Amino acid sequence: MAAAWFRFARRSSPFSVAFRAFSVSVSHQASRTPVGFIGLGNMGGPMAKHLIDNGHPVIVHDVYPEAMTSLEDAGAIKASSPAEVASKADRIITMLPSSPNVQEVYCGEQGILSKVKAGSLLIDSSTIDPAVSKEMAEVAAKKGGVYMDAPVSGGIKAAAAATLTFMVGGKQEEFEAAKELLQFMGKNVVYCGDVGSGQAVKICNNMLLAIEMIGTSETMNLGMRLGLDPKLLASVINMSTGRCWASDTYNPVPGVMEGVPSSNNYQGGFGTALMTKDLGLAQNAATATKSPTPLGSLAHQIYRILCNKGYPLKDFSSVFHYLSEEEKK
Known part of the structure; x- marks a missing residue:
């Protein structure tokens, strides 16, 4: 899986020049694998567009079909459900309004975790209860996924300008893999601690x-x-x-x-x-x-x-x- 290989490359031997070259190659390969994006409102829409503009194939889903139209025109691929996104991408970003929305998108009948691939990186940029983030991380881990919370600050102007600040919670060894994606949407990507710390x-x-x-x-x-x-x-x-x-x-x-x-x-x-x-x-x-x-x-x-x-x-x-x-x- 591209996400898993990227994290492996980031964590492994620091002294081999040859391996560093391999790491760069894997990073480049990972950047060209599909990224899922769920939640395309005032914040999520511009964020997904930045990923497209930076060469990432993006698979999108939103409960409002019209929210997907402009991104489809920009090159995104529409998915009919979070489950379909998870079946086609092993790096997924969610930007949703509330804790219940996050629980439904991840754990619902057609949720991400119903089709998640082992080793998938799941980044939630919603602002929700830290306890719910911890709950989602536990459930994702049982399915073989890696969940991180990464809420944002800066508002719609920063989302449009790709100058958001991301506050990331999760395992520190996974942070670089998350940052590799988030840096295209923000100017500050800050590691805050364990899952829930970002929230x-x-x-x-x-x-x-x-x-x-x-x-x-x-x-x-x-x-x-x-x-x-x-x-x-x-x-x-x-x-x-x-x-x-x-x-x-x-x-x-x-x-x-x-x-x-x-x-x-x-x-x-x-x-x-x-x-x-x-x-x-x-x-x-x-x-x-x-x-x-x-x-x-x-x-x-x-x-x-x-x-x-x-x-x-x-x-x-x-x-x-x-x-x-x-x-x-």
Whole structure:
């Protein structure tokens, strides 16, 4: 199997020049074997396209057939189910919305593990409960597969630009084989520890991101109500100690920045419902570890309210719109 041979080549004798040449050859051969990609939404679609653009034969599947059309036009091969993907590829990447979706795609009747080949490398870039990642790794191992969690940070702009950060959890000896694929879709591929560690890093990051976005939205709204020009306020914040990603890269106020969801009626980007899900995962982890997260808990409540107020499909920066409208009432 190409994935297994690539991992063998990476792990074996470091002193033989001839073997290093063999390793490079195997790496090149592995890069030309089919890669499966399941989940072609705002993030998964561009990620799969980068693999195609870098010469990888890609077999794709999504529950929405239209999501496969543009990739098929770019050269991808459509599959009717995750099982069909697994029967044709021994390196598979999944990018799915939630833990139940991951469990179904891997363990369902037509799931990956019903047809997985021994030695297959299974990389899940979804953001899910770390406990589910560990469960999937155990089930995959019984079928002869190698499961790694590799959630991402950076959003749709980074997915489109291939500048994502991957947070990888799994056996360290398998990391290079995973990185060989992930490097085509991101600029940072970081090994975080055992299976589930990537998810742990991701939910911590997203809890901070939500708190940061709410704080930026409150600050911008206050400044505007004090009569400040939002672009001026943002520029000063971004050269001062209040600077953060939500203010200088993903500002939530319409018109302050181009090319971000706030300037497109909060369309695209990272949905409020997905942020709410991630905050729920963080709160579950906080409860399990008895970690005090008062701001994380409050952020979760705020985003749950947003979902109930009609914002679930809007980008999570729409918290600014919600807060500004609420204060007018």
